[in-house]
Amino acid sequence: MRFVVCVKQVPDTTEIEVDEETGTIIREGVPSVLNAFDEFALNLAVELKNEVEEDVEIVALSMGPPQAKEALNKCLAIGADRAVLLTDMVFAGADTWATSVTLSRAIKNIGKTDIVFMGQEASDGNTAQVGPEVAAHMGIPQLTFVTEVESVNNSHVVAKKETDEGFVRIKCETPVMIACMPTPGFEPRIPNIREIMKAKKKEYQEWSHEDLGGDPSEYGLDGSESVVIKTYSPPPKGEGIIVDDEPEVAVKKLMDFFEDEGIL
Ligand SMILES: Cc1cc2nc3c(=O)[nH]c(=O)nc-3n(C[C@H](O)[C@H](O)[C@H](O)COP(=O)(O)OP(=O)(O)OC[C@H]3O[C@@H](n4cnc5c(N)ncnc54)[C@H](O)[C@@H]3O)c2cc1C
Numbered sequence: 437m438r439f440v441v442c443v444k445q446v447p448d449t450t451e452i453e454v455d456e457e458t459g460t461i462i463r464e465g466v467p468s469v470l471n472a473f474d475e476f477a478l479n480l481a482v483e484l485k486n487e488v489e490e491d492v493e494i495v496a497l498s499m500g501p502p503q504a505k506e507a508l509n510k511c512l513a514i515g516a517d518r519a520v521l522l523t524d525m526v527f528a529g530a531d532t533w534a535t536s537v538t539l540s541r542a543i544k545n546i547g548k549t550d551i552v553f554m555g556q557e558a559s560d561g562n563t564a565q566v567g568p569e570v571a572a573h574m575g576i577p578q579l580t581f582v583t584e585v586e587s588v589n590n591s592h593v594v595a596k597k598e599t600d601e602g603f604v605r606i607k608c609e610t611p612v613m614i615a616c617m618p619t620p621g622f623e624p625r626i627p628n629i630r631e632i633m634k635a636k637k638k639e640y641q642e643w644s645h646e647d648l649g650g651d652p653s654e655y656g657l658d659g660s661e662s663v664v665i666k667t668y669s670p671p672p673k674g675e676g677i678i679v680d681d682e683p684e685v686a687v688k689k690l691m692d693f694f695e696d697e698g699i700l
Contacts, residue, residue, distance in 0.1 A: 437492045437590070439481045440543050441516065441553040442570070443474035445500050445507040446560045454667040470507040473555025475514070475624045477616040481553045482515035482625075484585050493517050495546055499527055499538050505640070512635035513627035520546065524644040529657030532561070536569030538655055541648040543574065551593060552613040556581060564615070571613035579608055580615040 448469040453462045478496065485492040496511035498504050499522040508519035522542055530538065543549055552574070557564040564580075571578035584596040586605070594607050598617055627635070645655050653659060677693065679686045694700040 437488070437490045437550045437588070438495065438546070438548060439485065439492060439551045439553055440495045440497055440546055440549050441474065441478045441481050441511070442539055442555075442566075443478065443496055443498050443507055443511055444471045444555070444558045444560075445469070445498065445504040446471045446558055465503075468503065468507070470510050471555055471558050472624075473557055473559070473616060473618060476618040476622055477553040477555050477614075478511055478514055478516065479622075479625060480582075480585050480614075480616055481551070484551075484588060485515070488588060490590070495520065497539065497542055497546070498522065499530070499535060499542075501528075502642075505642075508640065509635060510627070512638045512640070513632045514625060515631075516638070518639035519641070521640075521642045522644075522648070523642050524655075526645040526652045527656045529660065530655065531660035531662045532563050532565040532569055533661045534655055534657075534659035536566050536573055537659060538648065539566065540570045540573035541650065542643065543570070545643070545648060548611075550590075550610045550612075551585075551588065552576070552611070554613060554615045556615045556617045567613055567615035574611070574613070576611045576613055577608050578613040578615065579606055581617045582614045583617050583619045585614065 445468045448467040455462050481494050485494060494516045496508050496516035496519040498508055502523050504523065505521055508521055512519055520542060522538055527538055543552060552570060554567040554570065556567070558566075567580065568578050579595050579597055581598040582595045583598050583603070586594045586596065588610065591610060592607055593610055593612055593614070594605060595614060597604050597606055645652055679689050681689060691700070
């Protein structure tokens with residue numbers, strides 16, 4: 437059996453800079469971390485591997501600049517068996533469409549896969565679009581907002597999915613894409629020194645667009661359907677007003693304020 441876990445390296449700061457020309461985030465040299473939703477997804481994959489009888493290979497897959505290797509090294513220490521980094525200037529500036537095209541071609545290259553684990557969203561773009569798009573490109577079913585994967589065999593998976601009303605348990609045919617939602621109180625497992633050392637011996641590959649095939653114009657900024665027209669920080673909000681008088685006085689003050697502001 438094989439699980440592919442798609443992980444993104446995201447800026448570990450809110451102080452991000454945007455390339456004025458392309459409208460995309462400048463990632464080189466920015467302190468970065470493994471996206472928390474993906475760390476949860478990887479932990480679910482490792483737990484499931486330890487529960488099932490069949491042999492399971494876990495492949496960590498990421499598209500990003502060369503520094504994203506750090507995030508994959510962490511995945512190997514947490515429990516992935518091998519890692520692939522899709523790194524090539526041709527991939528730069530990709531929107532979610534181009535990102536999902538790149539990832540789904542890489543998964544095809546990796547080979548027969550039973551579960552594609554992804555995070556529900558990335559903490560920088562937050563579109564939550566890539567998972568469902570990868571499932572669509574691969575023509576496989578998708579389960580989103582998954583908090584637990586109870587079991588898997590050669591044909592089906594049973595998972596717990598968060599809903600507005602609570603939870604549902606779903607049985608679904610494999611291969612399947614599962615977008616994972618960290619549960620409250622989820623504590624990521626910190627790899628110990630032995631696991632970190634063992635990770636250094638595990639297989640790590642870097643692939644470019646030539647390894648995936650297709651035309652360079654299908655990737656990155658050229659292959660993106662959406663174009664960032666302008667990026668800017670919202671203007672700072674004016675100072676708020678604090679009303680902490682006795683209720684009667686406070687109500688009067690607020691009514692006067694709303695009238696003055698033409699709200700009422
Ligand atoms: C502020 C901001 C707004 C943006 N808005 C849009 C937009 O409206 N439309 C648009 O098309 N693009 C948008 N982008 C670009 C988008 O961030 C990139 O395309 C990005 O590669 C994927 O989208 P995401 O970060 O929203 O990922 P999500 O869709 O939120 O990520 C879901 C999951 O997909 C997987 N994944 C995502 N990226 C990668 C990767 N590079 N490598 C491996 N796995 C990955 C991870 O498992 C992740 O948890 C935006 C970027 C920023 C920074």
